[in-house]
Amino acid sequence: MKNNHLVIIPTYNEAGNILKLIKKIFSLNVSVDILVIDDNSPDGTGQLVKKCLSKYKSHLHLMNREKKMGLGTAYLSGYKFAIENKYDYIIGMDADFSHDPYDIPRFIEKMADCDLVVGSRYIDGIRILNWPLHRFLLSTAANLYYRTLSGVPLTDQTTAYKCIRREALESIDLKHFYAKGYSFLFELNYKIWRKGFKIEEIPIIFSERKIGKTKLTHWILLEALTIVWRLKFSGFLKRM
Template sequence: MEKLVIIPTYNEVENIVSIVDTVFALNQNYHVLVIDDGSPDGTALAVKNLMTKYKGCLFLEEREGKLGLGTAYIHGFRWALANGYQYIFEMDADFSHNPNDLERLYEACKYNGADVAIGSRYVRGGKIENWPLDRHLYSKGGAIYTRIITFMPINDPTAGFICYTRKVLQTINFDAITFVGYAFQIEMKFAAWKLGFKIKEVPITFIDRKIGVSKMSKGILKEGVFGVIKIQWLSMFKNYRKKVAAISTPEIVQQVTDVQ
């Protein structure tokens, strides 16, 4: 099996069944791995109940408490590599990311030469629906701030709808990825960029969740603000590229592009 969609969950019982059903209804041969952090609302139980319906295609990893989005994805990446997947996706549980767009991210990697495809809100054709003003400000402000500090040529650095090719995840040393909140999203892209992988931004429409609540917090914001400075400092003075490479990397031409 080629394609694995990783869905991290914390209290998503109202969304998880319909998002999983929607992915499998695409009939595009995706497997799904849910990483649940001991959600008190019974998200994991809802997944277990679905596993008989989607036997061999739906998997669940349970962790003991809310350990953060970043470590949930790292857990999922390790699982994906151990189980042989070639294209590994990040996607939220709450329909902010439209599962119909998975295939466009896949095609950018499989047929258009991307090593990482980002579902981007900030390239031509991308947009956001129904977000409150403060979220717009944090997100767009965060994108501009990240570009100013790091020079990373990515328009949507905090995006969480992504397709990674296996070689990218095999190359990145997960022990060097340190952020647990949404700063993790910036850090992964920064690592892939510094290692010379080809990154493409694919326009998507991001729709604010209709059910449940965001897990955004002040701590997550703070980690983002200081985290961006930290990774840039590491890359300028501490041989970041060497630290973040799990294996010696072939020379890959750096290129970041928008695909329409």
Template sequence: MSPDTSFTASPDPEDDPVAAADSTGSERGLVILPTYNEVDSIAGIVEGALAQDPRLSVLVVDDASPDGTGALVDSLAAAEPRVNVLHREGKLGLGTAYIAGFRWALERDFEWIFEMDADGSHDARYIPDMIAATGRFDVVVGSRYTAGVNVINWPMSRLLLSYYANKYARIATGLRLADSTSGFKCFTRRVLEAIDLDRVGSTGYTFQIEMNFRAWKKGFRVGEVPIVFTDRRLGQSKMSGAIVREAVWRVWALRLRSLIGRL
């Protein structure tokens, strides 16, 4: 069965498509969605994100998905000016996908820059809460663990790995977040402008910890809003042993570099 490619298109813009999204004020947001083989879910994720606020645009960063994700998003972008696509030559890693998206956002003067999974595990309805929280925080983390454990459909082994990985990260870095590894977050523009993106070295899920840590060390306010996380409805998890091993040593490397002034 072919994927559902239905999409609600907005009226044609009169000028630049990105600028046309700014219909309610000067502040605009970009939701970055890294993809690799997400053809079954991406159309619904994109539409759900755009529905949250007319000031939002989406950038899909596709790592040459062999299932046709990139081609599908190209068709969505042709119908909707707030949808944008960045095609990469291969599977280059989550961290580098977000870095590419950050640079794209900064070049186009977006104020809010979101990270969000493209598999349905992050519910776009929390985006307005995260935008509102930028009045108090410079980095807003959508947290699974601030109000108990709000995770649906994970096996106990995966839940325990995530929960204790966050405790481990808190001990190693000193950053007092309940959910340092969350991949659903919002950066204000000034945070990404202040961080030297060339020095961000994590490629897997440790990328989330590193970005939080670097922002905190720059003196920015890093806070959390509660979300409910639902395990991916479609596709396969990208979690691997290599990602876990990277997390074990890299958090301590970040702490050491901070202590010696080489972060």
């Protein structure tokens, strides 16, 4: 029988991390299922997960997509799966251990009175380990930019570690998202906030990956710069 909550993990070239992460999550004292969304990683991440599907039976799922299509579209496919399979809470996290799996129970606990819980690296101080300075500056600038322009009251607008109630996901149109890449993370917060759902943050520690490489590209950064204007402009057109 399936569990009530689902953890979505998008992967691209995470062969050194994914099985360890799956094992760690299933060893926690929480009942969650896992969905890995792999974009045909050349390093064989998808095949590794496929081999251990039978071990975890109905609690581990794998979605294989034919090519790299961006983090945002991976999450959208995962959310559709979660809605179809009636999971209550849907947690998103990176595959590279930047997000500590031990935080999962804290997200679930906080969800008792929230619709979206966001893991923030920036409430009550800064909790980032081993990030190069340019990544930190980029993240800080992106947060300031998004908060000032959009009004979304979060200290961390771009974190992927978050937990959403299924009803909140069902209320937004998953077919119409502008962002394909990392800025999807902001677009989702923005849309849920605009619907008036209750959003809270919990502090998390983010540690830079030890295995594998980042997939952040200049294209993703360009999309991140324009997304807030596209959302604001579409809202303006709807009001006309």
